Amino acid sequence: MTESDLITLITNNNEVISNQFQFWISASFAVVVVSFTAGTKLKLVARLFIIFLYLTAAVMFYLRYLDALDESAYYVSLLSQMDSEFAPNRLGLVSTLRKIIMFAGTIGGVVLTLIPSLYASIDNPGSTAN
Numbered sequence: 001m002t003e004s005d006l007i008t009l010i011t012n013n014n015e016v017i018s019n020q021f022q023f024w025i026s027a028s029f030a031v032v033v034v035s036f037t038a039g040t041k042l043k044l045v046a047r048l049f050i051i052f053l054y055l056t057a058a059v060m061f062y063l064r065y066l067d068a069l070d071e072s073a074y075y076v077s078l079l080s081q082m083d084s085e086f087a088p089n090r091l092g093l094v095s096t097l098r099k100i101i102m103f104a105g106t107i108g109g110v111v112l113t114l115i116p117s118l119y120a121s122i123d124n125p126g127s128t129a130n
Helices: 003-041 044-081 091-123
Strands: none
Touching (some): 003 091
């Protein structure tokens, strides 16, 4: 494989990573918007099911992200063996920030999905929102 081929693979892999992140963030906002739009009309069982689906999808996105990172690291190692001058040096920082955002965002999405049900049960202890 040539240096040019490896750089192309890294660029393509970065697009995959970016697309995965965009899908995750879209799912996160969708879950929160649906939860607050439905308000107390959405029963706790339905919220828990949404949370289950969301967490499953978030884990899938995260695992795919880790696979793409491994792939990028492999390509970068091949480039360094070729004594290439192309070396993405901020990969670690960007990766760490993205992991923090995904973890905090997923936890936030779960909490925000539960909030309308929690407020309904606090405001109306005998309500059927749960």
